[in-house]
Amino acid sequence: MIYNFDELIDRKNTSCVKYDALKKYFGYEDLQPLWVADMDFKTPDVIINAMKEKAEAGLFGYPIATEKTYNLVKSWMKKRHNWDIDTSWINFVNGVVPAYSAAVEAFSEEGDEIIVQTPVYFPLFKHIKSNNRKLVKNPLIEENGYYRMDLEDLKSKISSKTKIFVLCSPHNPVGRVWDKEELEELAKICIENNILMISDEIHADIVFKKFIPLASISEEIANNTLTLNSPGKTFNTAGLNCAYAICKNENLMNRFKNVVEKRGISSVNVFGFVALEAAYEYSEDWLEELLVYLKNNILFTKNYLEKNNSKIDLIEPESTYLLWLSFKNTISDYNKVKQKLLEESKVALNEGSSFGLEGKGYFRLNCALPKESLEKALCKIVTKF
Ligand SMILES: Cc1ncc(COP(=O)(O)O)c(C=O)c1O
Known part of the structure; x- marks a missing residue:
């Protein structure tokens, strides 16, 4: 791998919705954000450099x-x-x-x-x-x-x-x-x-x-x-x-x-x-490596849930870094699931029902983040469900 998707980047206080709007949307500040569909990886350097060049030209x-x-x-x-x-x-x-x-x-x-x-x-x-x-x-x-x-x-x-x-x-x-x-x-x-x-x-x-x-x-x-x-x-x-x-x-x-x-x-x-x-x-080569990294994160999540005999079921995606997780076999009261995710696991996931009532019982987890952070998140979730 040429590109480093393992780099831990602190996105807090960078004016980004995912990290800086937790209080507004979830009512808590101290959550690990796994919601909005953007990635916790830096854009490829070649894009950053092209933008720097444009910025320096001042036009x-x-x-x-x-x-x-x-x-x-x-x-x-x-x-x-x-x-x-x-x-x-x-x-x-x-x-x-x-x-x-x-x-x-x-x-x-x-x-x-x-x-x-x-x-x-x-x-x-x-x-x-x-x-x-x-x-x-x-x-x-x-x-x-x-x-x-x-x-x-x-x-x-x-x-x-x-x-x-x-x-x-x-x-x-x-x-x-x-x-x-x-x-x-x-x-x-x-x-x-x-x-x-x-x-x-x-x-x-x-x-x-x-x-x-x-x-x-x-x-x-x-x-x-x-x-x-x-x-x-x-x-x-x-x-x-x-x-x-x-x-x-x-x-x-x-x-x-x-x-x-x-x-x-x-x-x-x-x-x-x-x-x-x-x-x-x-940036095509960057994308190829990203796809490998994301696929690994998906498989890691799948294995993590299986290894821990979790009652949470992963709908294994054929695309995207958005994991559709069924909590239907955990607690039947989905408000309780939501509350536990926020108050005990301390993670911010998208609630399934916001995607339509058919999404009730599911939560969406964004796994486009360094594996180390993903593992932390999964540990916090799985120990509570
Ligand atoms: C299916 C889909 N369409 C559109 C968007 C947003 O597109 P844009 O930011 O270009 O408006 C998203 C973002 O998550 C998406 O998942």
């Missing part, structure tokens, strides 16, 4: 994406995901969530229905509501610790008001990397019913099996899909607010761009572009 006027920026996104999609995209399909925005919210406005009317697969990354609910659309749930099915889609339920939930299906791919928090067959079947249903698909692929690079971008499957699917992505999760640069939408369908892209302009969310931070370029051009 921070309005930036634009250059031909190089577009080409790097295109080559990244090709080499990581075997997806050929065109420059005209890419539109930069200041975040996946703002872009998602804009897409909801662009592709539906007030009162229309939007389907999501719960349990899922919760801001996806919020922006359906804030746009005055109706949230319709198509819950995932869990069988023996593995989640799959319920397409029969999906069909039964479609009405004349259904305009958008939101795919989280790979899925946060259950960690699925959807198979080609699942995606094809899903897309068939959406296309037959005139339902546009928004595919949030922000976790696409952090995968432990082959990831297939939804829109790469066929021309027909590409013409019905708006894909959202960003280097933010992959290279731990979420705070730089640089993301992009990809859409082959010119008409859809124009509708999306109109709302992006109206909302003023097209301007990316000057360092956002610098980081994206350094990431996609020079």
